[in-house]
Amino acid sequence: MADDRQSEDVADALADVNGRRRRGEPVDPVGYRDRLGASHAEFLSLLEVDAMLDQAVDPPPPERLPRGFGPYELLRELGRGAMGVVYEALHKTMRRKAAVKVLKSGFDADPQARDRFRREAFALAQVHHPHVVEVFEAGEVEGRPYYAMALVEGRSLASLIRAHDVPPVRDLCRELAGVADALHALHGAGIVHRDVKPSNLMVRSSDGRVLLSDFGLAHASDGLALTRSGDSIGTPLYMPPEQMKGKRDELDARSDVYSLGATLYEAIAGRPAFGATEYAALVREVIEKTPLPLRRVVPECPAAVSAIAMRALSKNRDDRHATAAQLRDDLRHVADGEDSQVTPPVSVLVHLRRWAAERWIPVAATVLALAGASWWWTHREATLVLDSLPSGAEVAVDGATRGTTPLSIGIRPGSHQITLRTDGFLDHVETRDLVAGGMHELRVPLALRDPSDPVPRQRLLASVGIRGGYEFARNRAAGGPSLLMVVPRGDVRREDLDTYAFEVGDRVDFPEGGTLEFRRGETVLHREPFDPPTMQVRAPLPEAVLSALRVGDEVTWGWFAPANARGAKDVTASFRLVLARTTADLLRLRQDLPAGAPSDLIGELEVRLLRERGLATAALARADALADAHPDLLPLQVVARQCYEALKLTGAERAQRLEQRIAAFPAESLARLKVASAAAGPVPSPTPGR
Amino acid sequence: MPGASSVESRRVDVPETQRLLRAALDGGVAELAALLERMRARIVLWCAARMSADMRSKLEPEDLTQEILLAVHRDFDKYRGPADRPFFKWLFTVADHKLKDVADYYAAQKRQTPEPLQRSQASPSQAAAMKENIVRLREAIEALPEDYRTVVRLYKLEGRDVAEIAGLLGRTENAVRLLYFRALAALRDTLGGSQAPMSRT
Numbered sequence: 001m002a003d004d005r006q007s008e009d010v011a012d013a014l015a016d017v018n019g020r021r022r023r024g025e026p027v028d029p030v031g032y033r034d035r036l037g038a039s040h041a042e043f044l045s046l047l048e049v050d051a052m053l054d055q056a057v058d059p060p061p062p063e064r065l066p067r068g069f070g071p072y073e074l075l076r077e078l079g080r081g082a083m084g085v086v087y088e089a090l091h092k093t094m095r096r097k098a099a100v101k102v103l104k105s106g107f108d109a110d111p112q113a114r115d116r117f118r119r120e121a122f123a124l125a126q127v128h129h130p131h132v133v134e135v136f137e138a139g140e141v142e143g144r145p146y147y148a149m150a151l152v153e154g155r156s157l158a159s160l161i162r163a164h165d166v167p168p169v170r171d172l173c174r175e176l177a178g179v180a181d182a183l184h185a186l187h188g189a190g191i192v193h194r195d196v197k198p199s200n201l202m203v204r205s206s207d208g209r210v211l212l213s214d215f216g217l218a219h220a221s222d223g224l225a226l227t228r229s230g231d232s233i234g235t236p237l238y239m240p241p242e243q244m245k246g247k248r249d250e251l252d253a254r255s256d257v258y259s260l261g262a263t264l265y266e267a268i269a270g271r272p273a274f275g276a277t278e279y280a281a282l283v284r285e286v287i288e289k290t291p292l293p294l295r296r297v298v299p300e301c302p303a304a305v306s307a308i309a310m311r312a313l314s315k316n317r318d319d320r321h322a323t324a325a326q327l328r329d330d331l332r333h334v335a336d337g338e339d340s341q342v343t344p345p346v347s348v349l350v351h352l353r354r355w356a357a358e359r360w361i362p363v364a365a366t367v368l369a370l371a372g373a374s375w376w377w378t379h380r381e382a383t384l385v386l387d388s389l390p391s392g393a394e395v396a397v398d399g400a401t402r403g404t405t406p407l408s409i410g411i412r413p414g415s416h417q418i419t420l421r422t423d424g425f426l427d428h429v430e431t432r433d434l435v436a437g438g439m440h441e442l443r444v445p446l447a448l449r450d451p452s453d454p455v456p457r458q459r460l461l462a463s464v465g466i467r468g469g470y471e472f473a474r475n476r477a478a479g480g481p482s483l484l485m486v487v488p489r490g491d492v493r494r495e496d497l498d499t500y501a502f503e504v505g506d507r508v509d510f511p512e513g514g515t516l517e518f519r520r521g522e523t524v525l526h527r528e529p530f531d532p533p534t535m536q537v538r539a540p541l542p543e544a545v546l547s548a549l550r551v552g553d554e555v556t557w558g559w560f561a562p563a564n565a566r567g568a569k570d571v572t573a574s575f576r577l578v579l580a581r582t583t584a585d586l587l588r589l590r591q592d593l594p595a596g597a598p599s600d601l602i603g604e605l606e607v608r609l610l611r612e613r614g615l616a617t618a619a620l621a622r623a624d625a626l627a628d629a630h631p632d633l634l635p636l637q638v639v640a641r642q643c644y645e646a647l648k649l650t651g652a653e654r655a656q657r658l659e660q661r662i663a664a665f666p667a668e669s670l671a672r673l674k675v676a677s678a679a680a681g682p683v684p685s686p687t688p689g690r
Numbered sequence: 691m692p693g694a695s696s697v698e699s700r701r702v703d704v705p706e707t708q709r710l711l712r713a714a715l716d717g718g719v720a721e722l723a724a725l726l727e728r729m730r731a732r733i734v735l736w737c738a739a740r741m742s743a744d745m746r747s748k749l750e751p752e753d754l755t756q757e758i759l760l761a762v763h764r765d766f767d768k769y770r771g772p773a774d775r776p777f778f779k780w781l782f783t784v785a786d787h788k789l790k791d792v793a794d795y796y797a798a799q800k801r802q803t804p805e806p807l808q809r810s811q812a813s814p815s816q817a818a819a820m821k822e823n824i825v826r827l828r829e830a831i832e833a834l835p836e837d838y839r840t841v842v843r844l845y846k847l848e849g850r851d852v853a854e855i856a857g858l859l860g861r862t863e864n865a866v867r868l869l870y871f872r873a874l875a876a877l878r879d880t881l882g883g884s885q886a887p888m889s890r891t
Contacts, residue, residue: 008864011871015852018845024705046874049881053846056824057732058707279879 006039013043014050021054026110038245041236045279068092070141072100072148084117088151091136098136098148105144114145121147126189131175131182133202133213152213154205157267158198166267167208169305170335175203175210176264177331182212183260184324187253190386190407194251196259197238198266236279237272238262241287241315252383252408254317257327261312261320264331268305269297273313290315304330304339322383323410382413382434386420389445390459393422420444424456448601454635454673457601518545600626600633607639619643627658634665638673711777715770722766726759731824732847733758733785738831739843740789748796751828757792758785778849830880838873845870 013032020027029047033040067074072089078099089100103117121138124147128134138147160166167175179201186193193212202211240258242250265273273291276282291313294306308330314320321327333341386395388405395402395409396419402409405420413436420428425446434440448456518525526544603626607619620643627640637658644655662670707728713721737751737758762784769780831839844855845866856863 007868007871011864011867014871014874015867019851022849022851045878046871049874049878050846052823052827052881053735053842053877056821056827057735057847058705059728059731279875 006036006042009036010039010043010046014046017047017050026113028110028112030116031112041239041244041283042279045236069100069102069146070139072098074100089148091148097151099133099151100146100148102144102146117145121145123186123189123191124149126191127182127185129182129185131178131209131211132186133211152202152204152211154203156199157201157203157210157263160203161198161267161270164270166270169268169302170337171208172264172267173305173331174335175208176260176267177328177335179210179212180257180260180324180328180331183253183256184328184410187256187324187408187410188403190403190405190409192251192253192408193256193259194243195238196256196263198263201263236283236286237266237274239286240317242317244283244286250317252317252385253323253410254320254383257312257320257324258314258317260324260327261309264305265291265294265309265313268294268301268309271297273309287315302334302339304334304342307342308334325410382411382436382440384409384411384418384432384434384440384442386418386442387444388420388422388428390422390425390456393420393425393428393444393446395420418442420446422446424449424453424459451601457635460601600630600636603630604635604639607643620647620649624654627661631661634662634669635673637662637665638670707777714766722763726763729762729781730755730759731821733781734824734828735831736782736785736843736847737789738828739834739839739847740786743832745793745796746832749792751832754789754792758788761785761788782848826881827877830877833880834873834876837869838876841866841869842873842877 013036017027017029017032029044032043036043069087069089071092072087073092074087074089075097076088078086078088084101084103086099086101089098090096091098101121103113118138121135124133124135125138133152134150136148136150138145140146157166166172179196183193183196196212200213202213203209204211236244238259240251240255243255262273274282274285274289276285291310294301294309295303308327312320312327321330330342333339384397384407386405386407386409391405393405395405395407397409397411397416399417399419411434413434415431415433417429417431419430426449428444428446430442430444432440432442448460451457517527603622607623607626620640623636623640623643626636630636641650641655641658641662644650644652644658649655707725710721710725710728714725733755734751737754738746741749741751741754762781765784769777831842834842840859841855844850844858845852850858852863852866856866859866861869
């Protein structure tokens with residue numbers, strides 16, 4: 001499955017994760033997604049094995065949480081995942097038991113982990129549904145985010161499948177119809193679950209109700225699956241092909257439809273839809289192979305149920321039920337014994353054809369399915385994916401509220417008026433023609449209603465996320481030699497530069513030698529002869545380069561072949577080293593900003609970004625310049641003062657000048673700014689004692 | 691990615707092993723016992739990776755682990771000294787000595803008695819007490835080809851970094867990373883195959 005290069009990418013990422021763990025830094029597996037693309041799923045599955053080893057030899061100490069945790073008394077640990085620990089707990093005053101999920105220590109300092117944890121609680125809380133585990137509340141105790149949900153007494157569907165204790169087919173269909181309904185409600189709230197599988201479905205022992213749980217992957221993340229006992233390791237069994245291929249933007253309601261279909265299949269067949277035991281083969285099967293029709297595995301399975309599962313398991317998401325609601329309706333028909341009501345699926349035809357083609361069996365009867373299928377084909381729903389900057393805007397379609405961004409909704413085909421609305425920003429109204437079964441995206445940067453209003457302004461600032469890291473870049477001519485370099489991704493703190501190095505791959509054979517060069521723009525910073533046999537190990541960046549670099553520089557870094565070298569064009573490679581997010585990324589960010597964003601907002605954003613990157617001195621320089629250029633803009637004066645404070649330079653002459661300017665503004669303006677800042681949370685600062 | 695918060699995140703709690711080690715060096719008896727117990731799974735897996743199949747046929751990794759832990763306990767005073775000597779390095783030096791002692795012992799036994807020695811009676815309970823997941827990992831590691839076992843041992847169990855392993859194995863760092871990647875993939879397939887409870891076709 002994975003070619004050499006993908007293997008190297010994954011190997012590099014694994015080493016990177018291990019390096020981070022050893023330095024005591026939290027690891028966010030999702031952060032490798034962009035870099036790894038289609039290999040991300042492979043990476044996650046290996047990371048689970050890696051984590052198993054770590055867990056075995058270096059088990060985390062029992063969380064030394066106090067028995068009393070905010071309003072709860074923690075009774076015992078129920079389980080732990082990549083980022084959270086779940087406890088059985090008792091609410092002290094309500095005397096009610098709950099399952100309390102707490103963000104692991106180590107992650108509580110990571111804003112992105114906190115954000116994802118909050119989103120998870122948020123996703124659960126959006127949906128009050130009889131088939132979703134109820135969330136009671138969410139909050140923080142001494143900086144540790146947590147949320148409390150109903151304690152479900154029961155077993156997972158996975159364990160029932162293992163014990164051959166699955167409910168009868170029609171009962172199962174009724175319960176899974178409930179789950180489909182819950183998924184539909186989630187989708188309506190703009191959330192894709194992404195991790196529907198038997199071990200995430202709890203079967204309540206009191207009434208046999210199947211409840212959807214574990215929203216750890218819901219919404220915008222598809223991070224490390226929790227390793228639960230009984231789960232196959234890193235299983236892609238329930239992952240739709242589009243997720244397998246790393247096509248993040250193609251994940252929508254139909255991805256969850258697929259996963260629920262795979263769950264249905266396994267519950268009835270008693271074995272997964274795909275049979276390979278070796279990971280790579282399994283991935284291939286998920287992407288390429290049509291599973292054996294359910295009825296061929298379990299002859300007594302009703303044809304309608306088999307049809308539902310096979311349609312939901314279609315490789316092409318357009319062939320699946322367009323919404324979870326359609327899947328729900330079909331499952332309900334079966335539960336009610338109205339098998340003939342099940343929507344005639346085009347995909348069954350396709351499946352039969354494919355299956356027939358694979359088996360060399362002509363299937364004439366499939367033609368009969370066509371008549372019903374054509375009606376469905378022209379009336380199936382379109383999917384509309386909506387997002388806004390900042391997110392959280394209310395979405396109305398033809399005047400009816402459908403949720404808040406980011407949102408993915410099923411919608412009947414035709415022309416619709418879409419309105420995005422949120423406090424402090426101008427309404428965005430747009431009319432879109434939606435095609436049956438189509439996938440439509442609408443991403444809207446919202447414009448500030450009043451640029452001087454600090455509250456929406458802070459919200460916009462807070463909605464801009466930043467990330468960085470290392471990556472390995474390489475250039476390889478087809479069949480030729482390779483050149484591998486460790487390059488920073490995004491920007492790098494000056495003090496971290498020493499940890500970067502260049503490295504040459506182990507299949508290098510350039511008899512001609514060449515030149516290793518570091519350039520800033522057109523200027524050559526450093527040049528040295530490149531002698532492949534002696535360069536096969538890591539070497540630090542040359543001192544000449546390190547001393548020449550300044551914050552904000554963009555450096556080209558590469559091997560340049562001599563003019564007479566064989567295949568010289570093929571082996572020339574250059575990589576850009578961006579030291580601060582002042583250039584390319586900022587420009588891109590500016591494009592994302594709403595038209596008409598005031599210059600002081602952009603300036604504030606730049607300073608904020610520099611500070612978040614740990615580039616405190618650069619931030620100060622930029623903020624200082626901006627404050628001088630716009631003495632009439634209070635936010636810039638305040639931001640500059642923050643920079644001075646962060647560096648403990650409040651006594652400096654230039655800082656005094658800021659104080660004087662700030663004092664000249666009406667106290668009321670300053671108070672407004674403070675209120676807004678408090679609402680949006682502090683600017684992350686690398687200085688200790690924040 | 692914790693880029694934005696790397697400074698803050700470095701203030702995470704002192705790892706448990708370090709905490710116990712420091713307390714043990716300060717003379718904490720209970721902490722030393724806890725530290726050794728904490729090392730047990732690590733050493734079991736290390737033995738699984740380090741012992742030859744022939745040796746494993748005579749001695750369970752769990753038994754050798756017990757011997758190693760006793761030796762570590764006995765010699766812990768020798769470890770005290772320079773403050774920041776890498777603990778794992780010392781630990782696995784002791785372990786390696788013990789392993790060689792045991793190998794020599796069996797070699798000598800072999801010369802004297804034609805019958806292979808019975809597996810130690812000492813501790814079937816040790817094996818039973820080991821958590822199920824450790825046993826599964828141990829078996830999966832035992833089933834790996836030798837170079838995979840080696841890289842898992844050096845990287846994960848002895849905690850060496852890639853550059854050091856590259857030096858030890860005479861390979862490039864890139865090759866070491868790839869080797870570890872392949873070892874993990876092999877472990878995954880072994881574990882996934884043995885673990886999948888469903889009757890896969």
